Amino acid sequence: xxxxxxxxxxxxxxxTDAEKQSVDDHVAACKSCRQLLEQVNATRLVVxxxxxxxxxxxxxxxxxSSIMTAxxxxxxxxxxPIVRAFDQVYLRYGMxxxxxxxxxxxxxxxxxxxxxxxxxxxxxxxxxxxxPPLGHVVQQRKQRSISLYACAQSAxxxxxxxxxxxxxxxxxx
Amino acid sequence: MxxxxxxxxxxxxxxxxxxxxxxxxxxxxGFVYTVAHRFVxxxxxxxxxxxxxxxxxxxxxxxxxxxxxxxxxxxKIVTNRCLDFLSSRHGRQRKNRVGxxxxxxxxxxxxxxxxxxxxxxxxxxxxxxxxxxxKQRAVFILRDLEGLSAEETSQVLGMPPGNVKSNxxxxxxxxxxxxxxxxxIKKEPFL
Numbered sequence: 001x002x003x004x005x006x007x008x009x010x011x012x013x014x015x016t017d018a019e020k021q022s023v024d025d026h027v028a029a030c031k032s033c034r035q036l037l038e039q040v041n042a043t044r045l046v047v048x049x050x051x052x053x054x055x056x057x058x059x060x061x062x063x064x065s066s067i068m069t070a071x072x073x074x075x076x077x078x079x080x081p082i083v084r085a086f087d088q089v090y091l092r093y094g095m096x097x098x099x100x101x102x103x104x105x106x107x108x109x110x111x112x113x114x115x116x117x118x119x120x121x122x123x124x125x126x127x128x129x130x131x132p133p134l135g136h137v138v139q140q141r142k143q144r145s146i147s148l149y150a151c152a153q154s155a156x157x158x159x160x161x162x163x164x165x166x167x168x169x170x171x172x173x
Numbered sequence: 174m175x176x177x178x179x180x181x182x183x184x185x186x187x188x189x190x191x192x193x194x195x196x197x198x199x200x201x202x203g204f205v206y207t208v209a210h211r212f213v214x215x216x217x218x219x220x221x222x223x224x225x226x227x228x229x230x231x232x233x234x235x236x237x238x239x240x241x242x243x244x245x246x247x248x249k250i251v252t253n254r255c256l257d258f259l260s261s262r263h264g265r266q267r268k269n270r271v272g273x274x275x276x277x278x279x280x281x282x283x284x285x286x287x288x289x290x291x292x293x294x295x296x297x298x299x300x301x302x303x304x305x306x307x308k309q310r311a312v313f314i315l316r317d318l319e320g321l322s323a324e325e326t327s328q329v330l331g332m333p334p335g336n337v338k339s340n341x342x343x344x345x346x347x348x349x350x351x352x353x354x355x356x357x358i359k360k361e362p363f364l
Binding site: 007010011014039040043044046047048049050051053054055056057058060063064066067068070071072074075 | 189191194195198199202203204206207210211216219220223224227228231232291294295297298299317318319320323338341342345346348349352353
């Protein structure tokens with residue numbers, strides 16, 4: 001007698017004729033396998049009956065209409081060239097690549113040292129506008145000369161001044 | 174009686190003829206809904222899936238190859254859609270729900286008692302199917318409930334024949350155990 005092969009009993013209808021014969025021979029001599037085969041056959045009948053009972057939509061006409069509405073709206077959106085263009089995989093990948101590139105540029109820009117706005121100002125055409133009025137400059141220079149003269153008169157002030165001028169290597173005339 | 178789906182009709186639909194496509198919908202929406210309902214055990218979900226299946230069919234009809242049966246192709250689309258649903262969060266939440274099959278069409282010419290018993294057994298089969306893993310459920314529904322051949326089942330699921338057999342074995346084993354357990358609890362002989 002061959003060994004019990006439970007899988008072949010459950011899949012009896014899937015077997016070749018030779019395999020079925022082998023199972024039949026075994027089942028004739030094996031009580032437990034015979035009982036199992038009977039249960040499997042009974043279950044198959046129940047499942048077959050269940051298969052004949054088909055769930056159906058409550059309102060088939062309404063379902064057809066909703067399907068056709070969805071299909072029509074789908075086809076109208078797919079006719080729109082912009083929507084269709086965005087549907088292209090390559091375009092989507094391209095847009096994603098451009099977005100990533102812009103993001104990288106932004107991050108790099110943020111990492112670079114910031115230049116002082118004044119530097120930019122003097123490189124541009126707005127330099128004249130940013131300068132103080134000419135009279136004000138003259139006034140400032142005059143004020144500075146007076147201060148220097150006053151400082152030169154005082155011993156406590158002129159020594160550090162002279163030292164600082166020397167350290168800057170400026171020729172004092 | 175729905176019109177027969179000819180290759181010419183499919184070609185017309187693929188060219189964008191919605192009237193031709195409507196004929197395909199009217200002919201096949203019933204079986205697509207049935208398969209979807211067997212997977213998800215919910216009317217509204219089954220209708221949504223049916224609608225989605227036909228929208229996908231409409232979009233991809235241009236790629237249809239005539240050597241494959243349209244029903245096989247539809248089985249493939251609806252099964253994939255249902256497996257996606259079952260693996261989704263929403264589908265997993267529904268896993269423990271007991272299915273309601275109130276809208277089943279009962280076979281005629283049966284006594285009320287026999288009808289009741291048959292309904293009970295059918296409900297048990299569907300409950301057993303809900304306890305299967307998605308792959309086992311797919312194989313069981315396609316092979317045993319939809320009556321597809323082993324080759325068609327393998328083709329629809331993109332699964333090697335050996336795996337189909339293995340899943341079918343486990344599915345049948347679980348369904349049998351479910352029926353036995355129920356009848357054991359009720360202290361009635363099994364079938």
